[in-house]
Amino acid sequence: MSPAPGGSCTGGATRALPDRLVTLCVTALSRRGEATVSTRSASTVELVDAVRSGMCDLAVVEHPALTEGLDAGPVVKLRRWLVVPADHRSARSDRPRLPMLSDLTFAAPPRAGNPASFDAVQDLLRERGLDVDTTPAVDDRAVLAAVAAGTHFGVSTSPPGAVPGVAWLDWAPSALALRVRIVRRADADVGVHVDALDRVLFKERVR
């Protein structure tokens, strides 16, 4: 099941990717001459299953993740920020520290969507002195809504913008970065598509 020029390509994008990057990826695939590029947005576990089963030709998934049986490209780091309520004391601090968020709940993607990356973020927060409860927020929209309500913080790959009630914190950009990889089946003839996505991710990586 290989996408032929002028045919179709189904790509998967983890919900953790920002909208802008998803559209950049779709644009890059379209320029490869595909008549139809369709995109599936889902959790990493769902996308890995979709690529294995042939429902997707390739996908950008979180790292770390279980990708056994698939070819996985190099790890690329993408910028990710802490998002907090705009009126929270951490938003007014020149040097915000993670323990300042201890009065908030962490709005995080459901653990079942990729236990490995969920646990990695949890361990990072705990290592840096923050151990709080979590509530599931399936995507960036849900995270921002929970944050705007004043009771939660979250992590987001959406760059700082004019979102009422939400402030972005520039904290530990390398440690907090979202790690992603492109996965494909070993027998899938999608090399040119992988190269196109790889160039997009490379340009957007944390330097």
Next chain:
Amino acid sequence: MNGGVRRDTAVDRIRAVFADAGCTGWLHARRCADPRAAMLSVRGDERVVLASVYKLPLFLAFCAEVDAGRLDASGQLRIVPSDCTPGPTGIASFRDPVTMSRRDVAASMMTVSDNAAADVLLGEIGTTAVEELLTRLGLTRTRIVGGTADVYQRLVEETDTRTTVEAFRALTDIDAAWTVSAYDPAYTSATTPEEMTRLLEAVWSGSALSPESTAFAQQVMRAQIWPHRIASGFPHRGVAIAGKTGTIGIIRNEVAVVEFPGEYPIAVAVFTRAARADPVLPVVDAAIGEAARIAVTGLRAPLPDDPAGPSSAESA
């Protein structure tokens, strides 16, 4: 009402445990010394990396050499730790030379996974003796290609580092996603979970070694100190866990015999490969214990002459 409710099988539950821990898992379990030969397998016929579990066939080959009269178990060996493979436990962690009997060196290798002891013992008997034992027991898919020193040397080369410490630090880099030979059963010492439980069954049934060596091997394996993997699934009074762990980078393994009083011993082999490269992952260690508990529970059965009668847990 219950007609439409589907209960997950033990295999389903074990797969879910591995997925929840963020690891790929392989498991095989079998009741030992039971003609009914009850077993459970989750990808148990696939080849997997042994890591320090290779010390088990090495240990049993040492016992076989003693049985054959080719080695004196109480013979003394002088070991200089600084000449040995580094490691956090046993002789490998010592500062000064020591003199020990061969069987104590073997016990240190098994009970605390002493890397220095393993390389000394491998130097004493060689891989040929290990291969002879494996061949005699029909374990054709188990292969020992060298000791810990060989694996560490290749790691240093493949990670382009200068020392073992630097190599292991490189392996834990979250951004690297290493694919080193130590993770690939085609290039390093490897086995299948099914062959590991067959090996343990041979020891527990008494068909692999002399009665004296069988008792010694069982006693040493019961003395392993690590409680965080298979033993964590059986925190019950009177249960003995005779095991051997193996760990390198993302690989976490253990093979063991679980002995409930008055019941058939059950051999279980669990091999995992984690998605995360962190050097310590308690969630995966605990998953090994939980998967082993699910597998063993399904295979438990009373010994035929046990006056306590049949166990309600029998389901195999």
